[in-house]
Amino acid sequence: MTPAHLSAGAQTPSAPAADASAADAGAKSSPKSLYGGAQNRRITIRDLAAAKGRGEKWPMLTAYDAMTASVFDESGIPVLLVGDSMGNCHLGYETTVPVTMDEMAILSAAVVRGTKRSLIVADLPFGAYQEGPSQALRNATRLVKESGVGAIKLEGGQRSLAQTELLVSAGIPVMSHLGLTPQSVNAMGYRVQGRGEQDAHEVLRDAKAAQEAGAFAVVLEMVPAGLAAEVTRALEVPTIGIGAGPDCDAQVLVWTDMAGLTPGRLPRFVKQYAALRETLGGAAKAFAEDVTGGGFPQAEHSFT
Ligand SMILES: Nc1nc(=O)c2c([nH]1)NC[C@@H]1CN(c3ccc(C(=O)N[C@@H](CCC(=O)O)C(=O)O)cc3)CN21
Numbered sequence: 001m002t003p004a005h006l007s008a009g010a011q012t013p014s015a016p017a018a019d020a021s022a023a024d025a026g027a028k029s030s031p032k033s034l035y036g037g038a039q040n041r042r043i044t045i046r047d048l049a050a051a052k053g054r055g056e057k058w059p060m061l062t063a064y065d066a067m068t069a070s071v072f073d074e075s076g077i078p079v080l081l082v083g084d085s086m087g088n089c090h091l092g093y094e095t096t097v098p099v100t101m102d103e104m105a106i107l108s109a110a111v112v113r114g115t116k117r118s119l120i121v122a123d124l125p126f127g128a129y130q131e132g133p134s135q136a137l138r139n140a141t142r143l144v145k146e147s148g149v150g151a152i153k154l155e156g157g158q159r160s161l162a163q164t165e166l167l168v169s170a171g172i173p174v175m176s177h178l179g180l181t182p183q184s185v186n187a188m189g190y191r192v193q194g195r196g197e198q199d200a201h202e203v204l205r206d207a208k209a210a211q212e213a214g215a216f217a218v219v220l221e222m223v224p225a226g227l228a229a230e231v232t233r234a235l236e237v238p239t240i241g242i243g244a245g246p247d248c249d250a251q252v253l254v255w256t257d258m259a260g261l262t263p264g265r266l267p268r269f270v271k272q273y274a275a276l277r278e279t280l281g282g283a284a285k286a287f288a289e290d291v292t293g294g295g296f297p298q299a300e301h302s303f304t
């Protein structure tokens with residue numbers, strides 16, 4: 001098998017075009033805005049830092065397969081997260097806890113292959129970094145080398161600082177994830193975090209510590225909007241909110257939630273922009289009725 005980082009889709013800079021025409025030169029330079037995909041290269045963590053300087057907000061979505069990722073890439077979504085939410089959204093587990101490194105590596109490589117411009121960030125799954133910095137570096141290195149991702153995300157502030165520092169010193173960009181950290185569901189449940197002075201102070205302290213350790217961005221999940229605003233003002237690196245109010249630098253949602261594919265009750269922070277479950281179910285039923293009723297296939301679908 002060709003390692004993903006050697007294939008066309010990998011997150012290594014492609015060789016510059018021999019003929020740098022005026023149009024090309026413009027397209028290769030820094031994007032005027034992060035959203036839109038006008039640039040002819042991968043988004044980098046430097047682009048994200050520049051967007052914070054301009055006060056520009058940006059979107060992030062999860063992705064777990066090449067085809068869906070290509071839709072988001074072509075739609076100009078600057079950052080895609082191969083989230084361990086693949087556990088419940090793609091692999092049929094109850095939570096993110098059972099997700100393995102093998103599963104992360106395979107689906108991350110698929111997302112990288114399906115995209116050209118988005119920065120691809122992969123979660124380190126539960127159990128892949130809690131042993132310590134050397135375990136974290138070994139597993140993060142695998143996702144960078146084998147899957148071709150451009151950055152790694154891990155949960156926890158203070159408790160993951162040594163891991164963050166080692167990855168950053170090794171040249172692997174790290175996104176930190178604070179507030180509700182779903183890999184700790186068995187300890188904390190799915191509840192708003194950072195309520196009350198003590199807990200709010202802990203979130204702010206963790207965010208500053210993550211930035212100090214070299215994190216290029218911080219996800220804030222299910223924290224009060226006022227606290228997220230305070231953290232966003234306090235940090236030089238961008239904050240990415242999910243259930244963290246309107247004042248974060250960026251917003252992330254799980255793609256199956258935002259597109260209306262996830263069944264059942266959704267978290268309060270989700271907004272649905274499509275009804276894919278209905279659309280796809282309708283297509284399946286129409287196909288089934290066509291087959292059982294003899295309407296498909298017709299001559300135009302057949303060979304003589
Ligand atoms: N489909 C999906 N969407 C997500 O946002 C998501 C995942 N899966 N898996 C990984 C984590 C888990 N997340 C979750 C899971 C449940 C709630 C939840 O039950 N929220 C309720 C209760 C809030 C409360 O009681 O304080 C809500 O109404 O928001 C929130 C975030 C966020 N992530």
Ligand SMILES: CC(C)C(=O)C(=O)O
Pocket residue numbers: 062081082083084085086123177219221242252253254
């Ligand atoms: C919800 C986002 C931030 C995440 O960690 C995931 O999708 O796994």
Ligand SMILES: [Mg+2]
Pocket residue numbers: 083084085096123182
């Ligand atoms: Mg996650």
